[in-house]
Amino acid sequence: MANGVKRVRRTPDEARRLILDAAREAIARTGPDGLRLHDIAAAAGVSHPLILHHFGSRAGLVRALTREAIAELRDKLITAMAEPHHSTEELLGRVFEAFRDGLGQRLAWLATIDPDGDQGGSTMIQREFAEHLHARRVAAAPAGTTITQEESQFLVHLIAIAALGEAIYGTQFRRSAGLSKGPETDRRFWAWLAALIRARTTPA
Amino acid sequence: MANGVKRVRRTPDEARRLILDAAREAIARTGPDGLRLHDIAAAAGVSHPLILHHFGSRAGLVRALTREAIAELRDKLITAMAEPHHSTEELLGRVFEAFRDGLGQRLAWLATIDPDGDQGGSTMIQREFAEHLHARRVAAAPAGTTITQEESQFLVHLIAIAALGEAIYGTQFRRSAGLSKGPETDRRFWAWLAALIRARTTPA
DNA sequence: AGGCTTATTGACAATATTGTAAACATACTT
DNA sequence: AAGTATGTTTACAATATTGTCAATAAGCCT
Structure with missing residues (x-):
């Protein structure tokens, strides 16, 4: 029995x-x-x-986790870019949201376990994103203005590192840094950052 | 014997x-x-x-490492702020440099081992830095312009998360994202970011 | 039903890792 | 020189952790 x-x-x-x-x-x-x-x-x-x-092996599991996380991020970003958005703020909010719910933190943590597990996946995403953004900027720019590709790359780089830093340290940083937590502050931060970017990115 | x-x-x-x-x-x-x-x-x-x-204990060692890293960052930032700098770009470069040489990466890694080991140290630095920067901005602003404190906090927050994200992922991200590595690209990125910030921060 | 493939598990192994305790040695004190 | 405080080490312990292996059983095919 x-x-x-x-x-x-x-x-x-x-x-x-x-x-x-x-x-x-x-x-x-x-x-x-x-x-x-x-x-x-x-x-x-x-x-x-x-x-x-x-x-x-354990390393195999970590690799699978990393691949999944990168695929998840890629999907979220692609949908974010595909959806019609009118303001820079809106797009930026969607991008930051893509890193939310622990995805950004998970990516960072996985990178600390196995730095080579990425296999260039994130850089691939970054390049895609940069090209997409550059095309969008060129299309939206008024006639006669020059849009450099490097600036698009810098833009994506800034957003990428900021979003990741935010994912890792955002909670800790705001805990008592004077900034009140909550979606309200988040939104104002996005709006501010969007305005910052637009002021320079879209030369009048 | x-x-x-x-x-x-x-x-x-x-x-x-x-x-x-x-x-x-x-x-x-x-x-x-x-x-x-x-x-x-x-x-x-x-x-x-x-x-x-x-x-x-092992945790005690990690805590000591964290305290040391935070103290190191604090020192570097304070000296960076104390030194006379004329351009935003220059200050920004110094701040980013403070996170270099593995310090930013170490802080991030230590945070993954013991998230509570910080004990609010980094937020304290951030608050100090924000107040200092705010005073500086108010002093430098032309008469009649209003400088909000929240914007100073956002500014510091952005720099903090970007510098950390850069410290953790900068190398990987630039490896094949189209950005060439080296101090040359770094400097141009700083210059671009500084211009971005100044365009908005110092309303004409 | 019988056999085959393989997903699943329990038992085992080898090593790693943190921590403890007592012995030991070194510098300082008197 | 003897004693004392404590920095340092060796030996030991307890548990954790990844990984192996053979046995088991569940579903599928004929």
Whole structure:
């Protein structure tokens, strides 16, 4: 008796998804330093060798997590750019929102675990984004003005590092830096940054 | 025989410094995930229990590292602000330089190990910096213009998150994002950002 | 039904890692 | 010179952590 061991047999994709979801929650809760196979397995309701079976090693799991996070960011950014937006502020808000909900923090944390796991994925996104933005700026510019490509790249670079820094330290920084927390302050910050960018980017 | 064990007896401060230096190099080399007492001890030329003796625990060492990093940043920023600088670009360059040489990266990495180790130190710096900058802006503003305090805070916030994001991801982002690496590009980026800020911050 | 593939698991292993305790040595004090 | 305080180390311990391996069982095909 007592051998009524019911096993759930999933498809490999289902199992991988289950594990990745648990790992995502685990890293959000414990930070990159506390990412343990045992905990992830327990949270996913499986045994820890199953993780090794599906991802080869702990490093393999981290790589999969990174790939997923980058893909997620890419999707969000593409939809943000595809949606019709009228103001710079609106676009900027969407971009920053793409990093929200722990995605930016997760990316940063994953990078600390495995700096080479990115495999140039984020830079690829950045280049795409820069080209898209440049085309948009050129199209929107009044006749006779010159829009340099480097400025578009700088713009994307600034947004990228600011969004990531915000994702990592935003909460801590605002905790008692005089800035009140909440979406209200966020929106005003975006609006301010958007105005900052537009003042220079769109020469009258 | 063979018991000619020569021991070096340091003052507690010397020992702590020795260990902290080794730990600083270790975290720079291995990342926050690879910070191991054994390795630090080996690099410092001491036994690992000595670290426990002087810092109580691994967490104690991390806390000491964080405090030191924050103090270092504070010093650099204060000297940067104290030095006479004529252009916004110059000040901005100095601020970004303060995060260089791994200091920004170290701060970010330490934050991933112990998010509460900061103890509000960085926010304190940010507040100081914001007040200083605000006073400076008010003094430099032409008569009749209004300088809001919130804008000064936003400015500092932007610089802080951008500098940190730059410190963490700058290298990776520029690796193949179309931006050539090197101090030349850095300087142009600073100049561009400074112009961006000045265009809005100093209303004509 | 029987066999095959493989997802899943429990047991085991090897090493790593933080921490403890007592012995030891070094410098300072008297 | 002897004693004392404490910096330092060796030995040890307890647990954690990744990974291996063979056994098990669930679903699918014939």
